[in-house]
Amino acid sequence: MSNLPSEPEFEQAYKELASTLENSTLFNEYPEYRKALQVAAIPERIIQFRVVWEDDNGQLQFNRGYRVQFNSALGPYKGGLRFHPTVNLSILKFLGFEQIFKNALTGLNMGGGKGGADFDPKGKSDNEIRKFCVAFMTELCKHIGADTDVPAGDIGVSGREIGYLFGQYKKVRNQWHGILTGKGISWGGSLIRPEATGYGLVYYVQHMIQHASGGKESFTGKRVTISGSGNVAQYAALKVIELGGIVVSMSDSKGSLIIQNDGSFTAEEVRLIAQLKVDRKQLISIATTDAFKDKFQYLDGARPWLHVDKVDIALPCATQNEVSSLEAEGLIGAGAKFVAEGSNMGCTQEAIDVFEGHRQKNLDGTAIWYAPGKAANAGGVAVSGLEMAQNSARLSWTAEEVDQRLQGIMTASFRHGLETAKEFVPQSEGALPSLVAGSNIAGFMKVAAAMKEQGDWW
Known part of the structure; x- marks a missing residue:
């Protein structure tokens, strides 16, 4: 970490994970996982690009676009797109790093990633937002796909933006794929996703x-x-x-x-x-x-x-x-x-x-x-994963079916973190198990084991 440029949000996320691993018995039992953590902290790929668009006054505007494809050991990169003026590489790396282990805790086949742009939708007209989304997806579409990278919404990216982005992907690629989640219910979205x-x-x-x-x-x-x-x-x-x-x-x-x-x-x-x-x-x-x-x-x-x-x-x-x-x-x-x-x-x-x-x-x-x-808060990406499954099968589940699956995923996430904490985190009598340590360790171990089997570290 010391050789990296200053990335405070990402460094905070890394240290939070690393400190809980260090303070557990994990590295005593599996010392090789220290090397796995160092490898997992480096994104597999970072895509950075310019986004040039025209405002309602006919003036040229430009922003920086990003996609951090952090880890694909468990499945296609999965994580949101954020449109906000504070977006930078440090924030997206922090979010993508967190996303890896969050997705692992859902039990679904999803890797971790994050993306977005330093574009501020506030104060923009619908036409300006549409133009920006078209310009943004014209570049991003070269790097995503249903079996590669499936973004979702995040701050500044709601159903409206997802619609514009999906429409441009379809025009450029001439394909209807489930390459975004959070879509409209009538064209591939999942019930219960907003909730x-x-x-x-x-x-x-x-x-x-x-x-x-x-x-x-x-x-x-x-x-x-x-x-x-x-x-x-x-x-x-x-x-x-x-x-x-x-x-x-x-x-x-x-x-x-x-x-x-x-x-x-x-x-x-x-x-x-x-x-x-x-x-x-x-x-x-x-x-x-x-x-x-x-x-x-x-x-x-x-x-x-x-x-x-x-x-x-x-x-x-x-x-x-x-x-x-x-x-x-x-x-x-x-x-x-x-x-x-x-x-x-x-x-x-x-x-x-x-x-x-x-x-x-x-x-x-x-x-x-x-x-x-x-x-x-893994429920959002969990139902995004369920949306991907529905798209792959060309099916739509009822709200009750999706909600039942969501409840099952959250139950498993809680129990997995709880039991892992009991196994690896020393605690005094009368203390509640550390869910932060248990969740960190559980997510990390699942990802690290898959990475090792795929030859990402040895």
């Missing part, structure tokens, strides 16, 4: 609650603080409400909405926020309306974590590094018992250290249990 990451996150936390309580507790009556207001946060909130939980916050990049009393966001309020996002507006635009001003407090420029008085569960669902060590301490002080990432690398390493240091049960039997994004 999958948020639903899967809540299904995973259900298992955490049931295991920690010996099967005595559920989401019923639990106070849940959620960050973000995009796709993941919306469907996580709706599923929490459906299961009897109390949602006390949502947020966006400008500020947070916090319940002022003992009430909860309702499903209808979450749907109003969802429409707000479709209209590309911020939460502040509804914070002072009659429907929200008496029930919610709007905190300009603040994340919710230090402003919820009492909370049982925290679900970061916005972006990376959105929970600091100070905020982790604040959540513990507010009574949080479970933290699970809906966003990728939602907690800083310092925050993870705080949570991991509180897995030991107190005298009253309470502790805090943290689940990393690579395990807890």
Whole structure:
């Protein structure tokens, strides 16, 4: 790692994985895996290209496009495309690296990759977004395919962008392949795909609650603080409400909405926020309306974590590094018992250290249990994998079938991480197993073993 240029997000992701492997017994039992980690940290291929397009004023515009094809040991590269001005190679390498092990935990045949561009869809017309997508896919189509690399959406890439991208691929290649996931339902998409990451996150936390309580507790009556207001946060909130939980916050990049009393966001309020996002507006635009001003407090420029008085569960669902060590301490002080990432690398390493240091049960039997994004938010890519399977068979499954498979995948992900932690991570009596270490080790071992059998390291 020391010979690499500064790539802070990627270095953080690498160190987070490497430190959990080092602090387990894995390298004592399998010392050869040290070499496997060094090899796995280098992408198999990085594609970087320019994207030139014309705005509505007839002016030439240009952006940088990327695809990091990180690891194909378990299947075609799989991971989203992100259109956002902050996109750079460090962020995409971090996301692609995480994606390798997340995909491994689903049990599906998918490798890991990530891509995107430093293009900002906000403030652009539909025509400008279409032109950009056409230019972007004109180059990307040379490097992807149903058995090579199957991108999906991510921040800034919704169903609209997927449609434009897919249409251009089809025109250039003269092929109808399942080369993108998140497609429209009438042309190869899967039911439950929009909901999958948020639903899967809540299904995973259900298992955490049931295991920690010996099967005595559920989401019923639990106070849940959620960050973000995009796709993941919306469907996580709706599923929490459906299961009897109390949602006390949502947020966006400008500020947070916090319940002022003992009430909860309702499903209808979450749907109003969802429409707000479709209209590309911020939460502040509804914070002072009659429907929200008496029930919610709007905190300009603040994340919710230090402003919820009492909370049982925290679900970061916005972006990376959105929970600091100070905020982790604040959540513990507010009574949080479970933290699970809906966003990728939602907690800083310092925050993870705080949570991991509180897995030991107190005298009253309470502790805090943290689940990393690579395990807890794997539902989205899991259903993307199920979409690939439906495309290959030219079939469409019902929503109930997809949801049942999603629940099974999240159950397996939780159990695999839990059992691996028990096997390889020393822990004191009364401490909850480390899901971050168990998930890291489980995903890494599966990928490393496949790489060895294919001759990628020896």
